[in-house]
Amino acid sequence: MQDDIYKxxxxxxxxxxxxxxxxxxxxxxxxxxxxxxxxxxxxxSAVSKHYAQDxxxxxxxxxxxxxxxxxxxxxxxxxxxxxxxxxxxxxxxQRCEKFIARDH
Numbered sequence: 001m002q003d004d005i006y007k008x009x010x011x012x013x014x015x016x017x018x019x020x021x022x023x024x025x026x027x028x029x030x031x032x033x034x035x036x037x038x039x040x041x042x043x044x045s046a047v048s049k050h051y052a053q054d055x056x057x058x059x060x061x062x063x064x065x066x067x068x069x070x071x072x073x074x075x076x077x078x079x080x081x082x083x084x085x086x087x088x089x090x091x092x093x094q095r096c097e098k099f100i101a102r103d104h
Contacts, residue, residue: 003029018064018089026065026092044068045075052078060085066096070103 003025016022022029031037048071052058056078060069063085072083085100087093 001025001028003032005029018087018092020091023065023089023091023095026095030064041067041071044071048072049075049077052076052081054079054081057082057084059083063087063096064089064092066099069096069100073100073103 001024005021005025018026048058052072058072058076058081060066060072060083063069064087066085069083069085076083085093085096087096
């Protein structure tokens, strides 16, 4: 979905939070807001592949929808290497779980 949350003036401005509305449009919002965002996953994949070791854990802190989690999953060859995705936004973690489940 296209991000138009802040397209119109808001009568009541609340602090930004990663709620349901933001989670719905997050891919569009983040790709326009963070230069090189999509390219960062190539680096995450390369670093994960190089440094992940058997019987260890990798962490995606602030996982949002799980793009980095999936980048690690697709690149790590280490055996029994667990990837743990963490975020403080319930809206993001709920969607992340769905994306991760669909990737199996």
